[in-house]
Amino acid sequence: xxxxxxxxxxxxxxxxxxxxxxxxxxxxxxxxxxxxxxxxxxxxxxxxxxxxxxxxxxxxxxxxxxxxxxxxxxxxxxxxxxxxxxxxxxxxxxxxxxxxxxxxxxxxxxxxxxxxxxxxxxxxxxxxxxxxxxxxxxxxxxxxxxxxxxxx
Amino acid sequence: xxxxxxxxxxxxxxxxxxxxxxxxxxxxxxxxxxxxxxxxxxxxxxxxxxxxxxxxxxxxxxxxxxxxxxxxxxxxxxxxxxxxxxxxxxxxxxxxxxxxxxxxxxxxxxxxxxxxxxxxxxxxxxxxxxxxxxxxxxxxxxxxxxxxxxxxxxxxxxxxxxxxxxxxxxxxxxxxxxxxxxxxxxxxxxxxxxxxxxxxxxxxxxxxxxxxxxxxxxxxxxxxxxxxxxxxxxxxxxxxxxxxxxxxxxxxxxxxxxxxxxxxxxxxxxxxxxxxxxxxxxxxxxxxxxxxxxxxxxxxxxxxxxxxxxxxxxxxxxxxxxxxxxxxxxxxxxxxxxxxxxxxxxxxxxxxxxxxxxxxxxxxxxxxxxxxxxxxxxxxxxxxxxxxxxxxxxxxxxxxxxxxxxxxxxxxxxxxxxxxxxxxxxxxxxxxxxxxxxxxxxxxxxxxxxxxxxxxxxxxxxxxxxxxxxxxxxxxxxxxxxxxxxxxxxxxxxxxxxxx
Numbered sequence: 001x002x003x004x005x006x007x008x009x010x011x012x013x014x015x016x017x018x019x020x021x022x023x024x025x026x027x028x029x030x031x032x033x034x035x036x037x038x039x040x041x042x043x044x045x046x047x048x049x050x051x052x053x054x055x056x057x058x059x060x061x062x063x064x065x066x067x068x069x070x071x072x073x074x075x076x077x078x079x080x081x082x083x084x085x086x087x088x089x090x091x092x093x094x095x096x097x098x099x100x101x102x103x104x105x106x107x108x109x110x111x112x113x114x115x116x117x118x119x120x121x122x123x124x125x126x127x128x129x130x131x132x133x134x135x136x137x138x139x140x141x142x143x144x145x146x147x148x149x150x151x152x
Numbered sequence: 153x154x155x156x157x158x159x160x161x162x163x164x165x166x167x168x169x170x171x172x173x174x175x176x177x178x179x180x181x182x183x184x185x186x187x188x189x190x191x192x193x194x195x196x197x198x199x200x201x202x203x204x205x206x207x208x209x210x211x212x213x214x215x216x217x218x219x220x221x222x223x224x225x226x227x228x229x230x231x232x233x234x235x236x237x238x239x240x241x242x243x244x245x246x247x248x249x250x251x252x253x254x255x256x257x258x259x260x261x262x263x264x265x266x267x268x269x270x271x272x273x274x275x276x277x278x279x280x281x282x283x284x285x286x287x288x289x290x291x292x293x294x295x296x297x298x299x300x301x302x303x304x305x306x307x308x309x310x311x312x313x314x315x316x317x318x319x320x321x322x323x324x325x326x327x328x329x330x331x332x333x334x335x336x337x338x339x340x341x342x343x344x345x346x347x348x349x350x351x352x353x354x355x356x357x358x359x360x361x362x363x364x365x366x367x368x369x370x371x372x373x374x375x376x377x378x379x380x381x382x383x384x385x386x387x388x389x390x391x392x393x394x395x396x397x398x399x400x401x402x403x404x405x406x407x408x409x410x411x412x413x414x415x416x417x418x419x420x421x422x423x424x425x426x427x428x429x430x431x432x433x434x435x436x437x438x439x440x441x442x443x444x445x446x447x448x449x450x451x452x453x454x455x456x457x458x459x460x461x462x463x464x465x466x467x468x469x470x471x472x473x474x475x476x477x478x479x480x481x482x483x484x485x486x487x488x489x490x491x492x493x494x495x496x497x498x499x500x501x502x503x504x505x506x507x508x509x510x511x512x513x514x515x516x517x518x519x520x521x522x523x524x525x526x527x528x529x530x531x532x533x534x535x536x537x538x539x540x541x542x543x544x545x546x547x548x549x550x551x552x553x554x555x556x557x558x559x560x561x562x563x564x565x566x567x568x569x570x571x572x573x574x575x576x577x578x579x580x581x582x583x584x585x586x587x588x589x590x591x592x593x594x595x596x597x598x599x600x601x602x603x604x605x606x607x608x609x610x611x612x613x614x615x616x617x618x619x620x621x622x623x624x625x626x627x628x629x630x631x632x633x634x635x636x637x638x639x640x641x642x643x644x645x646x647x648x649x650x651x652x
């Protein structure tokens with residue numbers, strides 16, 4: 001017999017829930033279970049994880065067997081915005097402490113700005129400069145949040 | 153007349169110079185992010201939470217609340233002028249609002265949207281004031297069993313009313329509940345699922361989760377979709393609607409207000425569902441439903457009134473029961489906690505100036521919004537011309553600053569990126585992130601109340617069915633599930649969410 005995957009979206013979602021539920025369930029066993037009257041820290045997570053596995057399996061099998069007209073394929077992942085946006089934010093996170101808000105902002109804007117198809121370097125330079133001035137003015141001075149403007 | 157004295161106490165608290173200023177800041181920011189597509193009230197409130205540490209609690213809440221209902225006003229502007237919903241609650245406004253703009257009647261559409269919203273907002277504020285006291289009294293009778301059952305009802309309702317697949321919404325809630333359990337278990341002191349990372353001993357920060365799932369994920373998705381804008385503001389026309397417009401829209405505004413006020417109270421409801429339901433209702437009731445989608449003013453008036461009413465009445469469960477009905481209210485819980493206020497029925501008796509002040513500020517905020525939206529519409533139109541490629545790096549900067557300033561932790565910003573990628577995956581797998589956030593907030597509360605209820609009942613799980621209030625709530629939850637299984641309701645629900 002040939003089983004067709006009708007909804008790839010649901011299939012993956014179900015798989016995701018099942019695996020995650022199984023991982024959490026396995027993790028919960030590290031903690032004391034207790035009884036219904038005196039629940040240990042593992043009781044509630046294990047219950048939820050079991051539920052999650054059950055639902056995950058349901059979604060998964062549903063996607064395999066049910067014949068549905070609107071078969072949904074998963075759209076391809078857009079790697080460019082994923083990597084560049086993530087990288088930009090991480091650069092900010094790990095530079096702001098030692099290099100200051102100005103450097104971190106320019107780093108964030110430059111790297112994440114490239115994620116846009118058809119960006120222009122000149123525009124990003126102006127945007128980075130404007131936003132870093134704005135950030136120092138508003139966050140460091142205006143709201144007196146704990147940000148150093150310059151490298152320490 | 154107690155209500156009047158309470159309301160005047162509220163106005164006295166809200167009408168100080170500082171609080172009016174914060175209200176103005178809130179509604180202006182709300183309009184701003186409402187107008188701008190790609191950034192919603194959840195992300196904005198999450199970003200601003202850290203900035204409210206230093207404010208007095210009432211001012212902080214007034215400002216954050218203003219962002220939410222302000223966004224409902226702003227969302228209609230971009231829906232009408234650019235055919236792009238600035239907020240998800242304005243999706244249906246695009247249909248007829250933009251059609252009106254194409255006919256050169258953008259002004260009338262904007263005008264009726266603002267006036268309808270103002271009317272709805274005023275009515276909803278009154279409803280909150282009237283309903284709050286009796287509900288809070290009821291809530292004082294609640295024990296742990298009732299609270300647990302109430303949360304079950306809330307979560308079930310959130311699933312029923314969410315759009316998209318039901319079963320996946322349930323899975324998302326459970327995922328959220330589990331995420332909420334990360335951190336130190338209050339009963340035993342054991343650290344759960346922290347993997348030995350000290351930053352996780354208090355669990356994932358609320359700002360971290362919401363900013364990742366809603367802020368960063370959406371930016372990545374918007375970048376992938378690319379920019380398609382259909383700008384149509386060459387002729388806005390007169391802002392003040394004609395006599396005919398008023399004649400056609402007063403009834404839809406009334407119906408929208410009623411529907412929105414009811415749906416807003418329901419968990420999972422709020423602004424989005426209200427606007428969809430109101431549009432569907434108007435289309436049903438119309439003598440000639442073929443006009444809809446071609447510039448029927450009812451199609452703008454009703455959903456805009458409904459989404460504003462819904463945004464406002466969704467404060468009721470938060471303020472009286474301490475249970476957030478949607479993601480924005482979940483953030484408000486976070487905001488209240490920051491200031492040491494535990495949301496719930498006791499707020500009204502212990503901090504009346506805070507409670508009534510917030511309610512009074514909503515009316516003030518609505519009045520400010522009409523002023524902001526009608527005469528100043530030109531500014532918002534200009535803002536709409538800012539291209540997304542310049543906007544999103546700025547939004548990212550706000551996200552970074554917002555998360556980082558909570559604990560000065562680079563690791564938490566990295567977690568936010570992780571949640572952003574997770575959120576993007578959810579979009580790809582067609583899983584709604586909003587139920588997850590709700591579960592995340594309720595997770596610890598639910599476990600706590602479940603444990604306490606069972607401890608008091610000596611492990612007897614029937615306690616949830618033998619206490620009448622708790623039983624009533626669970627029966628309510630069961631009814632909701634049953635209703636949903638009925639094929640007819642299911643169809644209507646699918647139709648309602650497919651209007652766009």
